[in-house]
Amino acid sequence: MLTRLSLRQKLLVIPVLGFLVTGIVILMMLTLLKRQHQLTQNVVEHDLSAIHHYTSLLSDFSKNHLSVHDLLSRYRNDLNAEDLVALGAARIEIIRQVQQGLDNQFDIHRQYSDKSSQEAVLILKESLEHYIQAVESALQQSDNRLRYQETLQSANQLFAETHKHFVGLLEIMGQSSEEETEVQLAVFEQHILLVSLIVFVIMTFLVVFSLRQSGRLSRQLHQMIYAMNQLASGNLRFRRSRDHYDSEELEQLSEAIDCFHSTLNSLEKTQARVEEQNLRLKEEVLHKEHAESELTHALDALQIANDELEHRVKERTSALAKMNDELLLEIEQRSRAEQQLQLFKMAIYNxxxxxxxxxxxxxxxxxxxxxxxxxxxxxxxxxxxxxxxxxxxxxxxxxxxxxxxxxxxxxxxxxxxxxxxxxxxxxxxxxxxxxxxxxxxxxxxxxxxxxxxxxxxxAEQQLEQLAYYDALTQLPNRILFQDRLEQEVKTCASENGRFGVLYIDLDRFKYVNDTLGHSVGDQLLVEVARRIKLCLRQPDTVARISGDEFTAIIRSVHELNDMEVVAAKIIEQVEQPVIIGSREVYVGASIGISLYPDHGNSSETLKKHADMAMYKAKELGRGRYQIFDYTMSALNVDRMALTGKLKQAITQNEFVLHFQPIVEIESHSIAAVEALIRWQPSEGEMIYPGNFIEHAEETGLIHEIGNQVLLSACEQGAQWNRQLTHPVTIAVNLSAIQFENPELADYIRDVLDTTGLPPELLNVEITETTVMKHPEQTEKLLREISDMGVGISIDDFGAGYSSLSYLMRFTANKLKIDKAFTQQLTDRRSDQIIPTAIINLGRSLNLQTVAEGVETRFQLDMLYDKGCDYAQGYLFSKPVDAETIWPMLQAHTLLEDVRGMHI
Structure with a gap:
């Protein structure tokens, strides 16, 4: 379109576009200002009007309650029963008018209010109705002194509850109005920023466009001048660039130059063609003279070849006649041989x-x-x-x-x-x-x-299979493994060789078998056996010797590191999820390693030592391998003893709970308590979780212990919340092993139903390790738990490795800052970097933050300045039993020595 304009018209484009942009910007600014004015007017007319009406209704309600209370208090002193009923009916009628006013205001402002305001009004209406019924009941029970006093007390309590709902409604509406105003201001600021950005982009475009157009015009004029100079000097072989010209004047001038150039080229080519034709005629004359001479020689050679061909045909005819006689004789002989061959073939073919x-x-x-x-x-x-x-x-x-x-x-x-x-x-x-x-x-x-x-x-293989192989996994059984192990001992003893023994035990298999059934367990064992076999070489042997225990012989071991490489590979493969039906099943492996002859020179000794090393691997955290050393014999005895004591503690209910308050920094009130397990044997001192939880996880006992803790914590939380006037959340730690149970969410739902604890008053705490170990299964379970209304906290955040992509996918509500970072807080900036980053991360992801291990007022002040929401630590209280923490919950505030501090 611009190419059709003249040079004069193009020079006017930029000023015209500038005037148009200025007009559009002014119009957009006026529109935004008008819209902002309308939004502000709506807030004043609707939200503030509603708050004013509800405040008026609260005032009327409070006045009439005082009148009713005064009337009921004067009964049997200044009034008789008939006067009490008559005056009371009048007061109730006034309160009914307040109720009617509440209904009217709700209908008027329903379309402008959000869901939380509507729910608050409905709760208020229900509470007001209960209050009116209580007052009417008090009037009706005036002749029964005892019932009258009880009903009067109930009416006072219902007034306090209704008054609380009125105040809560006003707070919700005020907060909603404030949030709406902030949103409108933010949108207005974004619009202003957008308009400014558009103006900047358009003006930049106009400047760039002007520079580009002037540059193109100058370049095109220089090209035309250069072309004319070349033509004037007689250079017809130069090449012109074929740019697109921006105006009809320049295009016409360019076409004139091209036409002139083309004419000169045509004249030059015509002259060249005439000279080329003259040269070609001379060459053709010479070529014809040479061809006549070659044709004469070719005719002579053709005659000689014809004579030779006639002689060879005569000789070939004589030879073919002789060969025909010999062929007839050979055919007769072959016929007799074929008859004999046919007889043999019939015998062979049948x-x-x-x-x-x-x-x-x-x-x-x-x-x-x-x-x-x-x-x-x-x-x-x-x-x-x-x-x-x-x-x-x-x-x-x-x-x-x-x-x-x-x-x-x-x-x-x-x-x-x-x-x-x-x-x-x-x-x-x-x-x-x-x-x-x-x-x-x-x-x-x-x-x-x-x-x-x-x-x-x-048939032979089936007999051998039944005798020497496991029917489920098709691996060698205990008998065949023992035979091969003894043979390997004899071979290495005679050849001075080395080999290794692996003792493999599956982690958490018993739990899978008990919860998902033996059919799933059998399928899991078959897949695990296949994976282990793939990790070994062809000469090596792997066998299943019992339910979830496998052994392997690793031949020709040169270094101990060879055994470690194989063990690590097996652990990695076994830990991968197994798909059975529509579910993912997870198990792990703990492996013990013994080496011939370093750890024994007999098959039984090598197996026993590998077994001890396997139990040591489980004791160190499972999912790992351990090489035997001779100090393990005593440790194995201690481990087995601890397992027996834990089982006894479960059956005799020796596990108890202590509770530590979690304080809201802004209001210095107790918002939640964390339930922490303790082991109190019937005889002996209390044992802290650091001394037994890890072993419980290794042996799978953590499932039963965790279930007991969750049930006890929810029962205690339900009891407290029935007695308190303010809600208190119960926080419970869940082990990473418990999250391997796909039925965990169902168990939490059953516990909440049994105890009656509202789901929103339960908060489960999980560590970063739990989140990152099996992210897909963890995400599914957390979503099911969150959908119930249960809160979720990421515990000890910052102490491990977290993927932000996973963190954003999980439905967590809180991040708990590890106490190691809290306790290192000083006035040095370097000590504040990590806690500040975690708090800012939580704010960005809309997660509340809880600081663990707060022990000084300086730490609390620093956390408050950084925007942390909650704090927990010895500054407020160490973990105590339920009886000790109960007075703190009733007070709903910090301890006395902390209450007056500046926060």
């Missing part, structure tokens, strides 16, 4: 055993139908091929050398050999080969006859 005939060069000459039926190859596919096309590669070259040596010496060989069918199936056969010599021709043929013995071998 036998049930396979027959194969080869020459001395091992080329197949013939096979019978039984051969084709057994091998799967057709006759056409094998003729002329080597018999080794069915070789299975199960036999060594030495085996075949011995076979052919026997044929060469004795002329016959028979034995068992394994071949491969066309389908790829390997099968056993009993083969007999005979050498057939032909002295006249000085040649040898080989005739092989074999039968398929697959059925016989299969």
């Amino acid at each position: 036998t049930s055993e396979a027959v194969i005939i080869t020459d001395a060069d091992a080329r197949i000459l013939e096979v019978n139908p039984a051969y084709c039926q057994i091998t799967g190859y057709s006759r056409a596919e094998v003729l002329g091929k080597n018999p080794n096309i069915t070789r299975s590669e199960r036999h060594s070259e030495k085996f075949y050398r011995n076979m052919w040596g026997c044929l060469a010496n004795k002329g016959q060989w028979s034995g068992e050999i394994w071949d491969r069918r066309k389908s790829g199936e390997v099968f056993p056969k009993w083969l007999t080969i005979n050498a057939v010599n032909d002295p006249e021709r000085n040649s040898t043929w080989y005739v092989g006859v074999f039968m398929d013995i697959s059925d016989m071998k299969q």
Whole structure:
């Protein structure tokens, strides 16, 4: 479009566009200001009007309650029963008017109020109705002194509750109005920023456009001047750039230059063509003279060749007549031989055993139908091929050398050999080969006859399988493993060799078997056995010796590191999720390692020491391997004793809960308490979780212990919240092992239903390790828990490694700052970086932050300045039993020595 404009018109484009942009910007600013004015007017007319009306209703309600209370208090002193009922009815009528006013205001402002305001009004209306009923009941019970006093007290309590709901409604509406105003201001600021950005972009575009247009015009004029100078100097071979010109004047000038250039080029080319035609005529004359001479020589050579061809035809005719006589004799001889051959073929073709005939060069000459039926190859596919096309590669070259040596010496060989069918199936056969010599021709043929013995071998294998292999996993069983282990000990003892033994125990398999059933457990064992086998070499042996225990023999070990590499690979493979049906199942592996002869010179000693090392691996945290050392014998005894004591503690309910308050920094009130487990044996001192939780996780007992803790904490929380006037949340820690139970969410739902604790008053705490170990399964469980209304906190945040992509996917409500960062807070900026970053991260993700381990007022002040929401630590209270923390919950504030501090 711009190319059609003249130069004069193009110079006017920029000023016109500038005026248009200025007008548009002014119009957009006026529109934004008008819209902002309307939004502000709506807030004043609707939100503030509603707050004013509800405040008026609260005032009327409070006045009438005082009148009712005064009237009821004067009863039996200044008033009789009839006067009390009459005056009370009048007061109730006034309160009914307040109720009617509340309904009217709700209908008027329903369309402008949000969901939380509507729910608050409905709760207020219900509470007001209860209050009116209580007052009416008090009037009706005036003749019964005891019932009258109880009803009067109930009415006072309902007034306090209704008054609280009125105040709560006003706070919600005020907060809603404030949030709406802030949103409107933010939107207005964004619009102003957007308009400014648009103006800047358009003005930048106009400046760039002006510079570009002027540059293009100057460049095009310089190109035309250059072209004219070249033409004037007689240079017709220069190349002009074919730019698109921005105006009709320049385009016309360019076309005139091109036309002139083209005309000069045409004249030059015409002259060149005339000179080229003259030269071509001269060359054609010379060429014709040369061709006539060559044609004469070619005719002479053709005559000589014709004479030679006639002589050769006569000789060839005589030879063909002689060959025809010899061919007739050979045909007669072959006819007699074919009759004999047909008899032999009928016998071979009708036998049930396979027959194969080869020459001395091992080329197949013939096979019978039984051969084709057994091998799967057709006759056409094998003729002329080597018999080794069915070789299975199960036999060594030495085996075949011995076979052919026997044929060469004795002329016959028979034995068992394994071949491969066309389908790829390997099968056993009993083969007999005979050498057939032909002295006249000085040649040898080989005739092989074999039968398929697959059925016989299969029967043998089934007997061996039942005796020496595990029926479920098809791995060697304990008997075969013991035999191979003893053989390996003897071999290494005689050859001064080394080998290793692995003792593998699956982590958390018992829990999977108990919760998901034995069918799932069996499928899991089959898959785990397959993965372990893939981690080993062909000469190595892996066996299943009991339910979830496997052993392996690693041959030809040069260094201890070789065993560690294999063990680490097995652990990595076993920990990968197993898909069974529609669910993912997770288990792990703990592995013990013993080495011959370093850790024993007998099979039993090596197994026992590998078993001890495996238990040490479980004690150190499971999911790892451990090499045997001789200090493990005593440790294994201690570990087994602790397991027995934990089982006894579960059955005798020796686990108790202590509670530590979590304080809201802004209001210095107790918002929640964290339930912490303690072990109180019937005889002895209290044991803290650091001394037994890890072992409980290794042995799988953590599931039963965790279930007891969750049930006890919810029962205590439900009891407290029934007695308190303000809600208190109960925080419970869940182990990473518990999150491997896919039924965890269902169990939490059952506990809440049983105890009656509202879901919003339960908060489960999980560590970063739990979140990152199996993120897909953890995300699914957390979503199910969150959908119930239960809160979720990420505990000890910052002490491990977290992926922000996973953190944003999980439905967490709080981040708990690890106490290691809280307790290192000083006035140095470097000590404040990590806590500040976690608080800012929580604010960005809309998560509240809780600082653990707060012990000084300086730490609390620093956290408050950084914007932390909650604090927990010895500054407020150490973990105490339920009886000790109850007065703190009733007071709903910090301890006395902290209450007056500046926060």
